[in-house]
Amino acid sequence: MPNTAKTEKPQAMEKPQDAIALLRADHKHLSDLFAKYEEMRSSSQKKAHVAQICTEFKIHALVEEEIFYPAVKKALKDDEMIPEALVEHASINNLVGQLESMEPDGEMYDAKIKVMSEYVKHHVKEEQQELFPKAKETKLDMNDLGARMASRKEELFAQKPGH
């Protein structure tokens, strides 16, 4: 199906990218994809585009959960921001699951993608305005975290479930 390799892979391999820059680039990419959904007309276009959005979100969230969140949680001794972020990931992933198992031919489909984009927007705002500034104040090696996340992303995109 149409969603093939993404631009993140070559970027990640070419230059070291700090963790926060990598996550911000993902956020921007997701927000562009949500905006582009408005242009999708046919059911098959919608379905392929939503499959791409869902894959991008799942991989982004997984890389945060496996690498970035645990490091930041530990460094900040956080017991609030990261647990809330995990709950937000879970509710967005719930919508991902619903979208992936339905056909794009009714008003509920558009409603779910709209609500998903709103949840993601809210979540991204909290990360960028609260979590990232606090993470930057720690002694964490952001280049090392970024490199580990970039390579994990590559791995996940390479083995991503077919659509």
Ligand SMILES: [Fe+2]
């Ligand atoms: Fe997140």
Ligand SMILES: [Fe+2]
């Ligand atoms: Fe994020």
